[in-house]
Amino acid sequence: MTSAPPASDSRTFRRAFADLRDGARQRELWGHLAWQDIKQRYRRSVLGPLWITLSMGITALGLGLLYSQLFGAEIATFLPYITTGFIVWNFILGCLTEGTDTFIANEGLIKHLPAPLSVYVLRTVWRQSIMLAHNLIIYFLVIAIFWGSVTTPGYSITEGGVPQPGLNWSVLLAIPAFVLVAINAGWVVLLFGIASTRFRDIPQVVTSLINLLFFMTPIVWSTDILKDKFGESAGWRDLVAELNPLYHFIQLVRAPLIGNEQSWHHWAVVGAFTIVGWALALLVMRNYRARVSYWV
Template sequence: MTSAAPASDSRSFGRAFADLRSGFKQTELWGHLAWQDIKQRYRRSVLGPLWITISMGITALGLGLLYSQLFGASVGTFLPYITTGFIVWHFLLGCLTEGTDTFISNEGLIKHLPAPLSVYVLRTVWRQSIMFAHNMIIYFVVIAIFWGDITTPNYTMTDGGMPHPGLNWEALLAIPGFALLALNAGWVVLLFGIASTRFRDIPQVVSSLINLLFFMTPIVWTTDILKDRFGDTADWRDWIAELNPLYHFIQIVRAPLIGNTTSWHHYAIVGGITVVGWALALVVMRNYRARVSYWV
């Protein structure tokens, strides 16, 4: 009887929530670890973390110019669209791919440092948030260059496409939008991180699906382009985007930042995914939190 009680206690939602509370309180620990990750990645580099910004800028510029010509879109509106989409995608991609490796890569600390598991989750999310902030420099540069195009009321991404209100004070909606992204990043890293310690095939599966997810998500193309190519009879064009959860996550940040029409159904879908995702993550954490140190 005495040995059953602790085992039952360790698999409780109380312990799971206590782990999360304890992790959030150790701000200095996971904040320092995240910053050290970035410094270590660019050790002995002249520009250091600025390479994050430079690489993002080159990618966005090259693909923006290429796809604007392929789709016959205006560079002044299409380049900000692609740039912002890439910045948000890079954050989502980092949380997903590095999230699967969160506990595996921290094996040494987990076995020797008595810290909550949530510390390593927050370390990953905060690291990606720092990189997101670096990449936002590119956004401000692009917006400054194409300010006249992106602030024009009722501008369109393509000829005959949906008119958009133009960049205005609704850009501030990107702040709560990113907060939702970070909140979802927490459960993604926690859920996939624990699952990957037990099933080491998960990181490879995620990596193999990344390219498909990228091209299936409206990042370098828009739903207006599908309409132009296939006409009004192609009702499935909307479902390609709408059934893709990543599209809604990108839109709650990208749309206000470039003055696109902000649809509240994106927030509703992301909110629903947030609730379901955290519920699944807490169940997994409740049942398997104590086993992670053995699995890694």
């Protein structure tokens, strides 16, 4: 009786984990590539990467002034809310949209450079992290201008909204919160990147849904508005935010940055997505890692 042939060594979790480990070790490679991406994008520009910050500032200021009037909110508390929401949203947006093209855009390197696939994932996440760091300049500027308002205990985002504790040392929670969001960005880029090499419609689908996701997520509006309009028992309307995973990711980082009360359930939801997301990404990587170079 002949025994069954052994499974292909390229389709094992051991190879998948080895790819991630080897990719993390080559930080000089993906770090350099990420910096080159940003330099190339703003080549021969007078302001260079500062255009990232300027664009963010103009957008946040314009929408902050508009929506604060529409919702009857104080600009001193609403503008920091919108600004931090935009900063985190842009990071997530970049990982979603550019993540779907991660391997497609690196076709030449994948076919000619013997590097782990995770190098290109880390390149994308690190590039978005650098852009987020640029945008934090706007955050510090807005907080400095409205320092008195956001540090006052009991302030609210909108009139009659939930009282907030105000900016304090809990702002340091934004650091582990962002690390957790960045870890999730890794599986998003890996999973969507591999899937997009096989099914080229995925980038278009993601791009088409971006605007809907933006307006359905509490970025330019607050959950306080639902309670103000429909009362404490907003019913199914509360689910508009609570069933939106992006809300939990954004609020996880935004809340400590502007002195809002941090709810434990945001950590629980994001933690659950971390476990499930990486499990799916590793499964896909185990099965299709070796085919990416052919699909691109």
